[in-house]
Amino acid sequence: MLFASVGAFAAAAPAAADSPAAGGDLSIAQTLGDRELTVVLRRVTSVPGPLQVEVVTHAGTAAGRLTIEVTPTGVSSAARRPAPGAPTDHGAIDLGATPGMYSTTVWVDRAGPWELAVGDGSRTARIPFLVPAQIATPPERFVYGGFVVAGVALPVAAVVAIRARRSAWALVPAAGVVAGVAVAVTAAVLSATLPLPPQPGVQVDPDADNVADPYAAQQPRISDFSRPPVLLAVVAESIRAGEAADLDLDLVDAATGNRVDDLIVHDDALIHALVVGPSGQLAHLHPIRTGPGRYQLHVTAPEPGHYALSTELVRRGGGVQTVRAATGFDVAVGATSGREFTGGRSTPPGGAQSGLPTRAHASAPADRGPQDAHRTLVASADSDGTPITVTATAAVAGVPTTLTAKVGDRPELQPWLGMVGHLVVAGPLPGDNDLGTAVQNAPIWGHAHSMGAMSMGGMAMETPGPDSGTTAADHMSHGSGSSAELAEAMLMPSANGDSPPDETVAAYGPTVPFTYTFALPGRYRLWLQVERRYTVLTIPVVLDVAPGSAR
Template identity: 50%
Template structure:
């Protein structure tokens, strides 16, 4: 009997432990800031323990002057100060601070004239209830095993050892159950992105708050500018105020979206474009410097994201008028940049490709390889009256198949709290592609922006979009199945004489691929391979069927797992 008990105990000790997945504490936070004459990227590195260090990197771009920035943090714990000395060469310069409590903090970046105030959240490493059950189960199992060994070796009645053995088995059963559940348990609402951060949810995200809600979205924001009339050729600090559309209160719950709190676009009367990142100076109040070279009207829009809500595009109803003498002209693109613009038709996707230089030396800017800004169709009212404002992104190559992985950011997007490559990585390009569906015919003014050698280059271009031909709506039934990453099988009825193309769209990131032709495999059956589904998440497979009866678009939601 003792031999049986000892053999069972040895088996329990040799059982491979089941490890639980731990929810990510979040990655680094990148925030672009237009601080005076400097265009900076401020990176707050992940805080791995509280109390612990907070490392701050400040990345400068070409033309940024040398100097010293004073850093300070304030929040629920002890305030701390430090400084960063910026060199004349563009690059990354770091400083260290210390945080000693969880909660909502604020980083102040002071250049001696202006102070940028960046909110951030420090959270404790969350441990889910199933993961706690894993630790408790193995603890109980370990104690019971030791007790069983003592009882089995010293007691005259060896069957008594079965009591702690039963406890050990129960403990391991609880631990294994917890490990299995921990892989499927959804994360709680994330403080600072889905809900407001407070002392409770940043110390334990799994504490349930009452009442429980499933909709964390916020109301639209309104934007006002001051002043709205300025003199040309003079630098003016423009104040931007955000208020809640439902309450009128200041909007002070912005989160970093595409590496900035606000992406501000200013369009001038002669084809100039500014892509700025205002600094937060007070709750709901931001500021940015602006020097307007020519007299005329300047249209302004802001792209932002609030806690719990999606991205909002807020356009200024007033814009800014400049009065005075005019100097300068339109921007001239670098000589080694060549842009290919297809023949666009309204309502149909097309891909613009910029070939930048000849080497793979582009750097990610604002989390993406390239940015496309466009306004139109342009009429008498210019950009202020244009119904369509575009801010599209590129991840690399031609975006029409898996071949785009060469020189692109495919496979390098952040998952599970990891951080994406930052601007210090110059390894992408030289092709930068943007796929977009212009909804209205007409002429659009557009600009492509990329970064290389720490310099943001702006490439102006004009896009003409033809009117869509009048066709009758088809009568096709489409079923799409994702059979493998990048491979889609389609059932199309009727299919005689039909041309079928497929496009991949990820609504949460604003990414859209080019159209990929589908190949007929059998009557009514089509197959697409090489569809660039480059990251896990919710995707839409957009199938377009064209034949003599008309054109049909069918959208099929799919989930891509890692």
């Protein structure tokens, strides 16, 4: 009975290191040169111990070797060798021509902040991450200590009661049993009411000491961990259409002018960059971190003209910030043009579309007006002939509008950036043809997702990999009425406790719904994005929003 109580009360006080922020898998999208990659760091279960690094490639990604290097970066009060800042282990990942997941394992020897360097021979992405420590909270220490005292005192009391001439002597160890159980029970009951310390890496800047024991810092109580907004400066040399170029993105603290180097992973990326060209082509890219407060975005602009640039990021201790580049950037006439904007790689229009992002192979038909309750905005096909349709409810300013994309007729979509679908909204826009300038000046430039709480129960799933790049779920359980429709939407449940399914799980869709409330009437440009067979499809839509009722 005593040991059963130990297990019950110990479970009532979980360690802080078991939280998703500290112990889950970490996925980071990176636009590394011409490659759009997803780097996955699997959770570290013991220190020292192995860190599994996985890289997911997409259709059109070139084969080649990536170098991997891990470096501890956190200062510590204890002397460690090698010192922080010196690499401790190296590895390599050989990417094949088939899209899928490739991996290697490196060794980490301490808890605290680390940096993963991923290089392709020309550039290196530096990804900060945390290796958590196994921490016993103060209530846990009292729980275990109290039951240890009770466990030791109990047999002593029994022996004394049997062998002592005066049974009163047995009351002394018996009192120890009672005191130990009382301390353990009290600590377990009160543990739920005790506040957690500031979480390193999420609320406060991490170092080796506060990661190893966040309770030892004795910091004053803080209720507001937010930090000032970020300013974005774009630095680039002359960019010519059809030629690859690098944009340097400098992040500056608006309150101090210092470089901002405290971004945390949000929706599987440190920074989401949205670029819209003169003809309305969208690139959804993920700049690499090259140094403190400096990121690099590799692009190949398909045509001359003005390009709008917006970023989405999260600072440590704060919420999501959407930061637009005040001036965007201009592209001069080059030797080639008329290609699709795909970030570091461009493809001829009408050719085989692959990589990130890819546009559907048909333009959107003209909007038929908001008076129709349900109307088809896009009817097109992917490069392999898979039908793609987008329908919408009545679009009225101030009233939620639901847009539904249907890609094929099988549940074989993959989560990208932790979501089944992405929706980028820009508008209201004027009627001119310079969409880059129009989007830059648009009052609304939003980024929404398709997600929810519907489970995947009963679904047969397959995980495509380098050897089976196009397989997916063959079927799912079919209910009746609205339950079947909700199941068809496949709205991102979590798995493994902390970590949601990654891109190898091709089991979502084919229907992906979005709900968005347009604040202003007018004409909007929308881009819906889903991943299928390791290819991100970008579906452009033109939507006219009618004025709402006067308030």
